[in-house]
């Protein structure tokens with residue numbers, strides 16, 4: 001707790017004139033990060049699939065005082081697009097100060113349905129595109145002594161049920177980026193890597209199943225969350241835990257009494273509400289002996 005609550009000398013001026021890419025910025029936390037950065041006077045390049053939404057985000061960024069604002073639309077399922085976004089920054093700005101990796105592909109909040117292809121696709125979107133963007137941006141980030149910010153989840157440190165594919169992609173991020181951070185330190189590469197461990201955030205996106213499936217957990221505001229992510233990136237912190245009380249509590253318990261933490265996580269989920277929901281896309285593995293299971 002002491003380590004993660006170390007020096008707080010953040011000043012919004014730190015972002016003035018900085019060149020920042022934000023992925024998954026057409027909605028949710030990413031959109032809010034773009035607005036904070038604009039307000040702070042940064043140059044922002046936002047990306048996601050939906051052009052119409054990105055156009056509105058860019059307009060709003062200009063109103064809020066961004067040094068400049070532009071977008072590139074496309075899908076991160078394709079690592080070639082991920083590289084293209086970084087090239088766009090290079091062509092327009094000739095450099096980059098902060099790379100905020102935040103997008104996620106769609107998954108479900110339910111029992112693992114046995115769909116291996118879904119996991120492969122989700123790994124491309126949620127993990128490999130992050131790696132590809134990092135590789136392409138690294139020469140520019142070395143030059144500017146910049147920041148890489150990776151948005152993850154408590155599901156990427158202490159998983160709960162009904163999010164197996166998603167959780168797998170978030171653990172992959174921790175493995176890759178925490179290993180890479182060691183190498184940067186060993187080699188004196190002055191590029192910071194901030195891994196953001198977020199709890200439940202109110203983005204209005206949690207689908208009906210998810211919302212009904214969660215008990216007692218109150219979501220935290222996306223605006224504050226977005227600001228905390230930018231702040232910890234600018235301060236070059238290794239990890240952000242937000243909201244700090246819940247996330248630090250969970251991670252502390254995980255070290256001391258992992259079995260108890262798992263029981264606590266399960267007790268916060270209303271399994272019956274998840275079971276009653278329509279099955280997720282793809283072929284749900286039917287319970288043995290049920291009609292159509294072939295047994």
Ligand SMILES: NC(=O)C1=CN([C@@H]2O[C@H](COP(=O)(O)OP(=O)(O)OC[C@H]3O[C@@H](n4cnc5c(N)ncnc54)[C@H](OP(=O)(O)O)[C@@H]3O)[C@@H](O)[C@H]2O)C=CC1
Nearest residue numbers: 024025026027028029048049050075076103153198200201
């Ligand atoms: N909300 C929460 O409770 C939590 C969120 N997080 C993390 O925070 C981050 C942001 O999540 P949140 O704001 O809730 O998510 P949202 O669903 O609100 O936003 C996701 C963004 O990603 C974009 N996106 C979706 N699919 C693709 C794709 N194939 N290619 C490129 N972009 C895509 C979406 O735009 P479009 O559809 O236009 O492409 C959108 O801009 C994620 O990394 C998530 O894991 C972590 C813990 C909890």
Ligand SMILES: CC(C)CCC[C@@H](C)[C@H]1CC[C@H]2[C@@H]3C(=O)C=C4C[C@@H](O)CC[C@]4(C)[C@H]3CC[C@]12C
Nearest residue numbers: 109153154155199200205206214217264265268
């Ligand atoms: C035991 C409790 C104290 C804490 C439990 C925390 C639970 C409720 C938190 C931790 C991780 C969270 C999920 C997450 O990371 C990302 C997404 C994707 C987004 O598009 C929709 C919401 C969703 C599914 C979150 C749902 C809520 C989860 C399960």
